[in-house]
Amino acid sequence: MVIDHVSKTFRLPHVQYSTLKERVLHPFRSTTYDELHALNDVDLTIKQGEFFGIVGRNGSGKSTLLKCLAGIYKPNQGSIQLNGRLSPFIELGVGFNPDLTARDNIVINAVMMGLSRKEAAESFDKVIAFAELEEFIDLKLKNYSSGMAVRLGFATAIQVSADVLLVDEVLAVGDAAFQQKCFEEFNRLKAEGRTVVFVTHDMSAVERYCDRAMLIERGDVLKIGEPHAISRAYNELNFGRLVHETDETGRYGDQRACEVRDAWFENEQGERTGEIAQYDRLTMCAQIRFHEQVVDPVIGFSVRNDVGHTFFITTTEWQNVPMGTFEAGEDVIARVSVDAVMSPTKYTLTPSIARDGGADVLDVREDLAAVYVHGTRVTGGLVDLPHQFVLERRS
Template sequence: MTALAESPADARAARLAAAPPAVVIDHASKTFRLPHVQYSTLKERLLHPWRSTTYDELRALNDVDVTIRQGEFFGIVGRNGSGKSTLLKCLAGIYRPDAGAITVHGRLSPFIELGVGFNPDLTARDNVVINAVMMGLTRREAAASFDAVIAFAELEEFVDLKLKNYSSGMAVRLGFATAIQVSADVLLVDEVLAVGDAAFQQKCFEEFNRLKAEGRTVIFVTHDMSAAERYCDRAMLIERGDVQMIGEPHAIARAYNELNFGRLVHEQDETGRYGDQKVCEIADAWFEKDGVRTGEVAQHERVTMCARIRFHEAVVDPVVGFSLRNDVGHTFFVTTSEWAEVATGSFAAGEELTARVAIEAVMSTTKYELTPSIARVGGVDVLDVREDLASLYVHGTRVTGGLVDLPHRFELERG
């Protein structure tokens, strides 16, 4: 019997499982005291020496326990105020845990908050050198890396400008470029990358691929579930300081969506459905070919994704979305009526809407799952999502190994 070749993903998972720890967070907790009365001046304190000094306690982190392996790309997700940034600041040594311990093996490079570690009254040149020295480089090494930092940040024209005159996007570019040039063993990256423009974000994501290939350990805080699924080996969901789940990124992304849509993680619908369906619900979804329902289609044939929505309350311009996922769980196509600039109209209770999106089946030959969604304007208030509600098998005469089989033309020129 011929043994099946191990996939790159399986090989990476086995390699990480055998790798030594890079970061050990051992039952770490952090609490902040919030005084009921705050003195803004010494005079107030002297005039009111007996004023109440009571306070509330804010438990930012509660018994966080996880080991991150060398070379692992580890995601941390959670809603605003969940404790993500507090955890990263504990990892960076800015905060000290009240209980438990955090151990980092190797040099650490933090990029956790806009402007942290930079002096606004100094130029980019001085800030880069000072930050690199603080991260463990010698002054000569820091000076040698300066040109590469500025080139990556694309700030050659602004090296002698004081940072207080930089835009937030320019400061992000400089901070991230400095952090990755240190050649640290562990890189902390907070969601401040969202401040940068789209071109720079893509440049950063390409850098993530390089860091993964080099075996660097990256701890990545994000609200972008597609980025978490694309880059992370594992992820952790944190809510109000408590770790809800640690595991495979797609499962964590789904649990994160559950929290955002007002449902507890332990109450997940096993069918992959979330949203309360009180305003409207997705009644059905299917694929069509030539107006007839189908479960299979040949490569490069036209196929239509369809969903029927039933309204229980009045809604104006709901946003209808479709996403396609392949057999290994990679989401490779997403669209919404809002992105397509299609106004869906107004609907009263009892009315129905059938949405259709036609595509050419350029996908590779395998099985695909369709996830329809319905949300209010803006796509934030999700009313109903039904994961993997309809299936489609794409068949063809060749297997290329690629995710898609795009129409293309070869051109050869001799000489």
């Protein structure tokens, strides 16, 4: 696949007429446009059998590039040379008719991808089994949930014996079980030497599966190279700010007796950080101010990953930390240190304070701070616990 200095621009009108009356009243008013440069001089060669990752923030041009590769968009400048059969999984619902059943859509979509009607019919059972939609094959697609539609679309795409597979954010909608099936499918594709172009925000998947990766920002290619280096660059671009700038998602408690004023992560040097290497020492911190006397408060920390799974919870009550009495106007900074054995991704910190053994919640601030753990080696699972292999050979 050769992408030769490709650029793509969209025209965005300033004023749009939505009714016939408006057009009649303003017949000579010209429409002015802004230009959105979605891709700027993208120059890239992807080798046969390569698993290539494309990463970047929302609106950076990732999906536009994939649509150019799939022939949905025509570049304004440059050219794309693609050898072999292409199977795209680009956008939720693309290529499907919402008024047809899953049964009809599978066959039609497979034929559109180059299969004969016989081949499409033979692949039907495999698609349904992978998507786990046996009970819904005669349901119209417009009645499917987004997760069901993603499973159907990806299952259809991978059943085509294609030379090149384009995959856009397949891991963003599916549940954990479907994501695991996708990972198993990625392993199969790599083992078969298929060429895969993979767009994702999951840096652990990039480091685990990709041979090379590219970071794109506002249509410009910032870097192409080894997956770990691209993951680090994406991390610096996306999570380089201080953690206290992270958007808080919820707050509970009346905060009259005390409140959580701030929360952050620290590295081994005691510095605030939004990034840390896997296996380094990581400290969770929270600043609490008391507005009235509180006896034996319970301070807690909860850490969640980027898909909302709780990774770690601890409280002073569980750890039998002696607390005592805190007076009005007093500040306290609570710290908990752990080894960052979690898998590479973004994690958020929810600090809390309560009394009466945790029964009376005074203040909880969800996702108040964030840190990005970047990988230092290939891992899998939610955590990478310290371990060693021991082999005992017997004849």
